[in-house]
Amino acid sequence: MLRHTFLLFFRNIKKHTYSFLINIIGLSAALTCVILISLWIKDEIHIDTFHKNEASIYHLLERSQRPSGINIGHTNSGHIGELLKEHMPEIEESVEVLKYPNDATLSVDDLIVKADGYYVSKEYFNVFSFPLLHGTTNTLWENTKSIVISESLAQKIFGTSNNVIGKSIEYQNKETYTVSGVFKDTPMQSSQQFDFVFSFEEEQAKHTYLRDWGSQSTHIFFKMKPNTDINAFNTKIENFIAVQTDNQRTNRKLFLAKHSEEYLYGNYENGVQTGGRITYVRLFGIIAIFILTIACINFMNLSTARASRRFKEIGIKKTAGASRKYLILQHLGESIATSSFAMCIAIIVTLLILPQFNSIIEKELILQFNGMQLTAIIGIALFTGLLAGSYPALYLSGFNPTEILKGRLPSLGNETQIRRGLIIVQYSISIILIVSVLVIYKQIEFIQTQNLGYSKDHIIHFDREGKTMDDKAIEAFLSELKDIPGVIDASSTRNKMVGQPWGVGGVQWSGMEPKDYAISFQNMIAYYGAIEMMDIELIAGRPFSKEFTQEHTKVLFNEAAIATMNLEDPVGKIVNFRGMDREIIGVVKDFHFDSFHESISPMIINMWPERLTKILVKLASGQEEETLSRISSFYSGYNPGFPFNYTFLDENYQQLYQAEKRVATLSQYFAGLAIIISCLGLFGLAAFTAERRKKEIGIRKTLGQSKTRIMVLLSSEFAKLVGISIIIGLPIAFLLSRNWLSGFAYKIELQLWYFLAAGVTALIVAMATVSTQAIRAANKNPIEALREE
């Protein structure tokens, strides 16, 4: 019996190759999407979950009031962890992590490498699961000046990760550290990525300001005791800082967020958790389901449409004694066989395109055939087969054999309705996807072409280190840089403009109200010429200038700050910042120093040469490469032992929108695919309709109807369906895109033409698909059609 079923299945495929191909292509494309998206989702939801203590690790966050709303701070004062631990028995362990702002230069003899490091406190490797390959957690920090390095950094520096404990590494060509341990490279699924760590305790002893309440640079993690009620605990610690500072700092409210959830639930709007990357996880999950549904609908439609070809088979089988149960099983079997075959193709395609996919999403996903994934793959194949096959199986097996064998086609009213409904569902989904892709694309484009208020093009930055750390020499260094051909300008700032927290601070001014103490100002530190170099527009006063003295006592503000402070004629007025009276010398136009998700906060700009960490160089456009190599050779002579590692400002900016850009790229592919699969289905159905109406067309033609009329006749049925899909799809698309855009503080307006374009595209593509079949049918010699009857 099984042999027969298979024989019939294969001979059917041979005979109706093209509808089989439509099914296979559609299903395998959809399944490829499902596999890729599942792999991605699996990876996303497992970020930071690999820690053994995952369930009990929490990050200390802080809510603080700002004029633009409530801000969430991820870093805090360095001593607060220990202090909280003393007061709160629920805390089992406190871990401090300080991220080094610049890449460090490490060297052994002549070998120099750049690496990224953290300062971590003693219990770090006990709380987080970054396994040590060499060394033990107890002995890592026995000696001062210890460094713990990653396996690959050890490979890079020493050529091996064995027996490196006790070896020395030069840090910034200034200090010598001794390797006390080697840890396994931080996995891709970790949000903490670093190549080496130093002792936080030593750093804190060296820089005692880290223990000040005003300092907010340290990440504080807690390992909580089991069964701690985190909500209750959050209430308990909310005003901890206010209590500890005798109600000095009442605007800083503490709370804990689970570390493993921060990656997916990292967005806060006005202090309230509002999702985060989980949105994209859900979005792609839905897209996967959509695409699979579209492909399954093709399968159902083509199977039921093809049914007439199989009526006879079913009739004969029934008269030969096949039960309905058997027929249902047969058809389900066939569709499961088809979906399994499609799954095999999908797996092959996935393996082929996974590297490409990985480079888009910047992950290292792998398709494994271990228990879990294999079960999932088989499960998806079975599910797809059942989903796609259930309706055709029930439908086909339900016919009365005598009707079929008498040549009477069973009543088709219901079936046609269902098929139409399914096409409408398919096309509505496609239209929603087209609109979404368009909106995402437009928003990304908007952000990238938006005037930021400063120019980031052709500007590189690199870290101050070694000789360039010398504040007295900086002026000479900059002027030598400026002499290099191709260099337009050079200056320095503390910050790389985006993607790095700015310092914050309080400002006091005359006419200040008590509530204003809570306002924190973003603090930009700029050297002479930096404001001009980046074309930050001045609306009043002047920038820092060497023509004046005591410039470090003067400040500039942005418009938002002036508005917040409610100062009239600010230039010349005195404010107090960090305990020093400072004269306002200018006001700059608001510029975007954060992602477009955020609105512009108040900012104070001051001159503080000791705190500058970045050298900025503006290059003449068109000859960047030559100029960069000139700078590089100049730098290696000027600052031996330190490699020249630069980044374009623009790259930092692009990184801000990486998540959106990835979504944009991926959704373009997926939407394209969804439309192609839908068209495949429509193509098959149009062919089938033309076939079924062959006789009708023949009669019409012999009676003198024109080809055009016949084409219109055949196409209009589908045009109507696509029309209904447009009516259903567009409002849904509108709501979805409005919802997505609401996450941006600066965004495009939804334009009518986005929706018109989507509708027209869907219609044109559908009509192009259908008309190929309609033309073929209309051009047929009617005699052939009628003779066959």
Add this chain to the structure above:
Amino acid sequence: MLLELSEIFKWVTTGGNRTYLLKGINIEVQEGEFISLMGPSGSGKSTLLNVIGMLDHFDEGVYHFLDEPVQNLKEKHRIELYKKYIGFVFQSYHLMDDLTVYENIEMPLLYQKYSSSERKALVADMLDRFNIVGKKNLFPTQLSGGQQQLVGIARALISKPKLILADEPTGNLNSKQSEEIMQLFKKLNEEDGVTIIQATHSEANASYGSRTIHLLDGRMVKG
């Protein structure tokens, strides 16, 4: 007695009017009979055959097949009954185009409990008996009409039914092929004792039978 129909009525309702397809049919069929149903198109021959073959329902009356009351049987039972005792032969053969001669003949056995070796033996036997061994790997479209019908009959006989229902079995055949098929039916009836009920337009074909029943507008009429 093989089967007995008494006062069988079948109708369809269109627009409130009942159109009778079968009206008060009373037939008794003994095992080993060869009955011809005659009548013009639309007289109800095919409907009657379908009712006898349990492929179609009737609205009124009593039908006993081997003393089982067919109208009271569940679908599953009916299928059991007809797949065991009844074979169908159709005017347009109704062979599966995608299956070979061999596979077509084998098909009814798949829905009953036969082992694969039993099936092989039965099909080989049948091919041999009908002299079509050489054609067993051909597809129906590669055969002449007469040969196709031969395969159709072989398929109907494979599960050793007591009753063959043939709906105008020679309707698509030329006279020479017709005669061969009718001879085959006669032989089956006389030598193997298979009961045959055929619907036919042709007096010549009807004359092969032992008894003729005339139908007109769903009623039995005297020839």
